[in-house]
Amino acid sequence: MSSKLATGDVSVQTNQAAIANFREKYRRTRRFSERIAEPLSAEDCAMQTMPDVSPTRWHLAHTTWFFETFLLKDSPSYQSYDSSFEYLFNSYYNAVGEQFPRNRRGQLSRPGLAETMEYRRHVDQHVLALLEGDEVRPDMLRVVELGLNHEQQHQELMLTDIKHVLFCNPLYPVYQESHSSPGEADVRCTPLTWETMPEGISEIGHAGDGFAFDNESPRHKTFLQAHSIASRCVTNGEYLEFMRDGGYQRPDLWLSLGWNQVQLQTWQHPLYWISRDDVWMEFTLAGLRELRLDEPLCHVSYFEADAYARWSGNRLPTELEWEALAAGQAVDGVFADKLLENDLPVHPQTENKRDERVSGMFGNLWEWTASQYSPYPGFAAAGGALGEYNGKFMCNQFVLRGGSCATSSDHIRPTYRNFFPPESRWQFSGIRLAN
């Protein structure tokens, strides 16, 4: 027995083995959120250092609220853990009701971290009990699958948000003790080459089995112009040349709105770079350390990516160009789950594999594309509250592709569309050039 998920062309199996699989994935994914929070104090988990950032504890509660609201609430036997949580932990689902103001999430001390973990256990027990029962329907599994993908997105946000929280503290606290090998800083990146692509009709978007978000569908034909695309991402050293050439002082290199930001925010370098006694330092989740020139540049906005591309005589790829190239590649790279499993820093690594024609497409860092985030032809949002997931943000955002070192390895795919406003810098976002 199988059925189609509204948010993509997904077959959901409801036989016992498949359901057992879901339970296992549920346990693993839910556990990973708590693993991310482990090094943090109750106070670390409470901070909101800018409106874009949510407290870690809020992420832990909101992802739980998702399962409670969309899976458990309709069950007549389920007792809500606390009815006020519906309001407190609703992010933006108008169909569910009013929301506690986003920019005040850091002003809530209760429920505290311990009670939040209690809330997670309460919901986990009920979800797993439901998945043990005889009454598992395909629509339930679809919600579980969406909920787990949703939680993985928040796991990435937890990592990027906590990086911002720790950075805003003049003490520059360390999230992970660094375990880098002695020679790590000396790794050299591969030279940049160009992959050329001919003009022609190309299909992009999601089709077939496997989970995908609604914004990746439908798969459709597009016409690609002939172009070429860089074999690897821009490095810190390359970006320093742009800075030394007056990159942040020359309005001709910037979009008009980008130049406004440069002046308003007094941007002079990427987020998390700090100049100390004429040496460039970089704040990482493993603490403050000297900037490594061969590592890929990250934490730049679309505006900076676009300005750098213009300065270098190139441009950013469109998301169609990016996907056409990615479609043929294995989803392999530097991912959060692998890094944390091995006690390695959640940070992009130098691209140095000489045997790859194109490297770093998946993991390591999100790549800004030149594409403003728009619906695919024929796009239809999912029904009800779950339809508020993607479509309503299709305005004033740019698409990023490929996942980052803060993404889970089983969360990403070639058709995956991430999106952020062009001024956002706190994600692990970098630059791949095109021409």
Added chain:
Amino acid sequence: MSSKLATGDVSVQTNQAAIANFREKYRRTRRFSERIAEPLSAEDCAMQTMPDVSPTRWHLAHTTWFFETFLLKDSPSYQSYDSSFEYLFNSYYNAVGEQFPRNRRGQLSRPGLAETMEYRRHVDQHVLALLEGDEVRPDMLRVVELGLNHEQQHQELMLTDIKHVLFCNPLYPVYQESHSSPGEADVRCTPLTWETMPEGISEIGHAGDGFAFDNESPRHKTFLQAHSIASRCVTNGEYLEFMRDGGYQRPDLWLSLGWNQVQLQTWQHPLYWISRDDVWMEFTLAGLRELRLDEPLCHVSYFEADAYARWSGNRLPTELEWEALAAGQAVDGVFADKLLENDLPVHPQTENKRDERVSGMFGNLWEWTASQYSPYPGFAAAGGALGEYNGKFMCNQFVLRGGSCATSSDHIRPTYRNFFPPESRWQFSGIRLAN
């Protein structure tokens, strides 16, 4: 002898007849700006009622500054009218130098209207003298052509800005005395039908002779999905149904940023609509009058256009779809120059021609498309300061097509791309549906 203009594929003839033509077009276009300002007092011409609006007098000076800066300034014999005008009337050309802050344009009482007209005459004399001489080079004509197209854009802004200025005054002053015929309010619009278009490769963008802006090039292949597009624009009466169905109260109909605007600006109806004793009135350049249900809706933002389309079960066309349909049509419609020539109100007219399969594509009102404003593949901005014309605004704006009743009839073409932020409402902007 001919030459290519960087800002499009334009042949510019420099023979005597062609130059005489330029002189004639220069005189006519420059005169039309002054015609627009004629009904206004010195004070009317000084007002800035929001940052987007510029004073009429500023438009008169800035369009003059354009010719002075890009055409006359390099001539060794030219004496600048007033060297401080370079700073005062530079809109956003960083390559030319610093700019007087945009949001303070309404705080300048000098140069006054009389002196501004003097400045116009000074520059006009020098431009025309230059075009009389023996030394007319193709690059000069290209700047003249660009300058005249630039001035036509500001003529449209003068009309839309002055409408906003008069509307903000509780006295609701009249720009034009109305000369509508008695039955005009009773004209019925044609029924809405759908034009279907098959899937396939389609070329869009400018090529060939004739002026075009750099953002219309290069002409290139795209792949269009099968779709259909409405035969006419949405009317006031149709939009009222949306309002009565709670259109401004239902977040599910809106983009997230759009819903923010609805709440922040307390939008409850299109700009310029006023409810008096339960009767809907509309402010027009001919004064306040009762809303006509069969006239096409205008002065809505992209957000409202998008929400209406979603409510109606449709969507907005992409700019590719719009251009594919427009390509085959004559550029004919309701335009500012014709209206003012005949003392008719600058206001959209009811679409009632029964013999047209598709009506209103050109003139009457700008049509919001679903396309965010992006460079065409291979787009290259013009060099120098003139390259700051279009490319640097390709971010967080949506494309509008077709011109409006405030556009000049010889300014528009099927490939023309206008663009505004999604919250803008003070242009004559309306809705054509697609599906």
Added chain:
Amino acid sequence: MSSKLATGDVSVQTNQAAIANFREKYRRTRRFSERIAEPLSAEDCAMQTMPDVSPTRWHLAHTTWFFETFLLKDSPSYQSYDSSFEYLFNSYYNAVGEQFPRNRRGQLSRPGLAETMEYRRHVDQHVLALLEGDEVRPDMLRVVELGLNHEQQHQELMLTDIKHVLFCNPLYPVYQESHSSPGEADVRCTPLTWETMPEGISEIGHAGDGFAFDNESPRHKTFLQAHSIASRCVTNGEYLEFMRDGGYQRPDLWLSLGWNQVQLQTWQHPLYWISRDDVWMEFTLAGLRELRLDEPLCHVSYFEADAYARWSGNRLPTELEWEALAAGQAVDGVFADKLLENDLPVHPQTENKRDERVSGMFGNLWEWTASQYSPYPGFAAAGGALGEYNGKFMCNQFVLRGGSCATSSDHIRPTYRNFFPPESRWQFSGIRLAN
């Protein structure tokens, strides 16, 4: 026959000679407002360069509205000039009704300057006709007297507002052609000496005949400590020493809110000072000219006055101390009406009269006192809308005393209390020290 005015202890005579006097004063005062506007263009009269500034045309209309609203409106035979003016030109009288937003006064082009003058003539005719009639009651004369004093206050604001308007224009337009005598810049000010005052009970406040505002009453006993007070105001040259000693860089010299302003507004010198090629220039109503070191410093905020006093080891006088000293002096000095009559610049003059023990108490410039603006013991605001004149502003303002070069000579008296927020700088305000 006489009667008491609610806004002070004023005898108002209603005999024919007294009424004729009122008519004469009405004509003269109303005429002077128009005299001030004479050098200005329609556009000059329309500008609002900050929320505190009102357009000259607005002042012309609002002072007229005052007579229409409080004197004419109740007369059954009076026809309102335009009923919408009640809303447009109400400044802050909640009892009269809603007000057009203050910070948008510069966005009204209509009624224009010509119509505003027409409005003035209309109201003037009716007021004078009323004052010709047999039915002149004391309460009418009280309103006329208040209205004329009100208009004189707006005359001062017209001068200070237009100075700000012209200053904000990079062309630095001139309001008055300068007619200074050749040696004027070389006049030396008298040396600063100190007037000592013993401790004791002192009466301050208005009593007796003659007009006064309600905030000057009642006259009451206070206890003054022994103190001394400077014989003249601080000069530009003395203030430059403060600046050279790091006055704008040392937080220890400033009130906490003052230091906030210094940083927020990047204050480095008094308003209207401009440094050009290392020479200090000053913008005056007669244009931009070199700073004169012996002229009294003006256009400083309370914060700057307070910081300068602290730096100099002194303090500002309280308003009680100021009035105790002023009580014995003739109201004589540099005033707007005299200056304009003689075509002299409206600007403070160097204090150089060697025969005066204390100079400059009246006219020349307003003197900041250390007193926050509070009601006198037993203060009662006038009834009705006219009671909104003074009392409701008794919060977060400081008292200034003595009048300035922009005040009319018959408007000021020893008990007069002016008041502005401590950050205001656009009035002719300066510093007299105490100790």
Added chain:
Amino acid sequence: MSSKLATGDVSVQTNQAAIANFREKYRRTRRFSERIAEPLSAEDCAMQTMPDVSPTRWHLAHTTWFFETFLLKDSPSYQSYDSSFEYLFNSYYNAVGEQFPRNRRGQLSRPGLAETMEYRRHVDQHVLALLEGDEVRPDMLRVVELGLNHEQQHQELMLTDIKHVLFCNPLYPVYQESHSSPGEADVRCTPLTWETMPEGISEIGHAGDGFAFDNESPRHKTFLQAHSIASRCVTNGEYLEFMRDGGYQRPDLWLSLGWNQVQLQTWQHPLYWISRDDVWMEFTLAGLRELRLDEPLCHVSYFEADAYARWSGNRLPTELEWEALAAGQAVDGVFADKLLENDLPVHPQTENKRDERVSGMFGNLWEWTASQYSPYPGFAAAGGALGEYNGKFMCNQFVLRGGSCATSSDHIRPTYRNFFPPESRWQFSGIRLAN
């Protein structure tokens, strides 16, 4: 041996008994800060719900920083706990150096609560060791005394800040379990009577031994007008009458800036009042409970106090009038230390003692006076950084007198001058009328 403290006329004894006394007071006062934080979680202690509020943990650290900076730092043998704390926990002392931005105190997760307590212990040990040694100088004791009074001020802020933090959480958490006796809600307040005071010279301000802040000096003569003053504070029930009479809808009752606040903040009732199903509830530190009509009104701004007084036909007393009345009374009332010692709610109590002519002058709630906060004649701020304590805030604040239920009983005296901006409502502030 004795010596004068710069911040008042205080004799500081440095004999052994006196020093032992200081040690005892030091231990007791420091302990009380921790007692206040006891019921709170680490997250509760981290919250900042508005810029005026500081996190409890910040208060715990800042009061410790005070002793470290002003007492220990100069000692050559002292090792700073963490040199970055100097920046993190400096509130506003420019003479000490830069300050971490006040409005971002709630964005610091480190040092956490446990480490902050460690910091306190570190500093306490060193302070007590210093006070054990042979080298105790009078100036040290003066700093200790000032530091303890400073800490008591922060203890009151801890209570008022945490009340705001808990109130902003829709869960309305409880700080103290309520231990009210059954009949407590039924206590009736005494009737309001008036105490009359004759005109005459009156001395106010601090003189003599005993600690006082610099702003209470010097003691000086003033002249008081005859007046009367209310025997008790305004009750909730009396304030409800004002509300029912349209108090929050009538601009004529308000200062101009107050009316702005009413509209901007949409004030309709005192802070912490909540209307549920037409019943007025009040949030207290003991949780949400029904409003008690006979309890004294608290958590109103100066603007509300002033509007209520005007509505009732009265006014607020000046601080001189208040002190003249208070001078003769015992400092006795409802105070924080006594309440917490007895597990009673930190909340004002109904004034019901029939044997008192005037009640509630000390403790229970701060009373707004009509006096703007200004220096006394001859006021001199203390030297160095400690001089930044009071004087630099003498602008745009109003004086409150008498202490509240959140004040410590040994912290208050008749000459004590508290001060807050007129819009502040989160202190326990109420209304005593005068006439």
